[in-house]
Amino acid sequence: MRYELYYWPEIQGRGEFIRLALEAAGADYVDVARGSKKGQGVAAMMQLMQGQSRIAADQTRLPLAPPFLKAGQELIAQTAHILDYLGPQLKLVPRDAAGRRYTQQLQLTLADLVVEAHDTHHPIASCLYYEEQKAAARKRSKIFIAQRIPKFLDYFEQVLARNPRGPAHLVGASPTYADLSLFQVVEGLRYAFPKSMKHGEKAWPRVAAVHDSVAALPRIAAYLASPRRIAFNQSGIFRRYPELER
């Protein structure tokens, strides 16, 4: 099946967690809003969401926001939920039901961290400029760095330590989409808060090892070196404002 991923074309954002899974599996997919053919681009994505396109005419179930995935006739939204759907098809979850559930639980926990990472620079509202909420952003970032990053990464370190199949993966004995997402979260935190992560990361050696092993997966390494990987930038979830780290 050819998957159609719909997401903003100029940021990694939440779409990146889906892209990483599709890339790691070598799946056949189109990043629709980044395309320039007929029926592609941001306008096509917006029309579908607003129920105005030809594809939307066949749908009674539309998403509120990207990312969403078109798989056959079905539209599926919500980042973690898309990964839960793709997991078995891309062989990125354990085969047993409890293992699949636990992987999704970890993904949703990572999603909570992602919301908090975003809100470090936009604590008041996404619709306002960063400059309009800089004072609050400083306060939120300070606590995020001191308390929230450790809370989450301590937890994932423990998840790895407790894995009966060894600490190389969050669940089971091979990479899951949650490992790929943990890689992305570490990348993002290192980009946004380089000094703090450099200082603090010693406390999370297993997390760092998962990051490195994901980066070394042949398909992921090829993806990261390709133009398909969008660079971090000041429009995404993880942004580098040096003043937020002081």
Place this chain on the structure above:
Amino acid sequence: MRYELYYWPEIQGRGEFIRLALEAAGADYVDVARGSKKGQGVAAMMQLMQGQSRIAADQTRLPLAPPFLKAGQELIAQTAHILDYLGPQLKLVPRDAAGRRYTQQLQLTLADLVVEAHDTHHPIASCLYYEEQKAAARKRSKIFIAQRIPKFLDYFEQVLARNPRGPAHLVGASPTYADLSLFQVVEGLRYAFPKSMKHGEKAWPRVAAVHDSVAALPRIAAYLASPRRIAFNQSGIFRRYPELER
């Protein structure tokens, strides 16, 4: 099966979405942290989460935070994810896979709204007092009321309007856990922002009708009138600070 729900005993919070589902189905469950028997109470919940209890000794997969559910030997965390697990068992989702997925997608969209509702009074950090972040809370609430509530409730109004089985439910022709959660969100928003909701709700007649029909389900009506239903208060997700509505 007797389910064991673990959640803070003195607030509705995220646990309430699970309680409503268990109550609507007449399920056999224990609200563990509210109990006073041996192995119950908040201490028991904390010990389990921290891997220190007898139950935890059998577990390699521990949650980061409540709510979580013990179902047989399995611990399941993350509110929406617990509902996805319970849905088929409690007959609170459609039987087909696509319908079950769509219900979960809607639940995760409600969960996004719940995070934003919480952050209206805690935009900087949950670990600080409201009084320490009141200025930012006013700014965040203003935009939440003006833009975010309408964005989400307009969406759910459209979801109801597009349901081929009619606008009485979000998905299919009978109540799902997402309907129960929409009830709870409307209750919460009315509690936190009574003037704004009174003024704005006319725009969402289908959403209000779902709220009313859920409240009238015999088991839910009985639950809401029982001491098991904790009242809204100033420790939960939805709080009433009149100054945030001005």
